[in-house]
Amino acid sequence: MYLIFTKGYAPGRLEQSTLCEEAIRLGKLVATLMPDEPEALGLVALLLLQHSRRAARYVGVEGGDARPVRVISRNGLGVQGGDRGLQLIRTRSAEA
Numbered sequence: 001m002y003l004i005f006t007k008g009y010a011p012g013r014l015e016q017s018t019l020c021e022e023a024i025r026l027g028k029l030v031a032t033l034m035p036d037e038p039e040a041l042g043l044v045a046l047l048l049l050q051h052s053r054r055a056a057r058y059v060g061v062e063g064g065d066a067r068p069v070r071v072i073s074r075n076g077l078g079v080q081g082g083d084r085g086l087q088l089i090r091t092r093s094a095e096a
Contacts, residue, residue, distance in 0.1 A: 001026050005047050020051050041088055048085035 001023045008019025024047045031040040 001043065002048070002089070005050070009050065016052060020047070023047055041091075045085045045088035048088070052085065 004026070005020050005023035008016045008021075008023065010016055024044065025048055027040070027044040031037075031044050034040045
């Protein structure tokens, strides 16, 4: 799943973003089927957090290079995915 996500995370065409979304969907499925495996939920959280900043990383960038995290506007982050990723991390941390 992480390999699929990594391939989709590169800047470029719409189908690459679709790969990220498919990896997230598969991760959620695995986490549902294996609720006692913290690694499955952790992977979903990681993918959601990374995907939430995908669009902001490439806005106005020439040549396909990603912008450094320190210059990314927080306004460009996908709040819903990022919030869900953080919620999953907090839930798992509270259970540990």
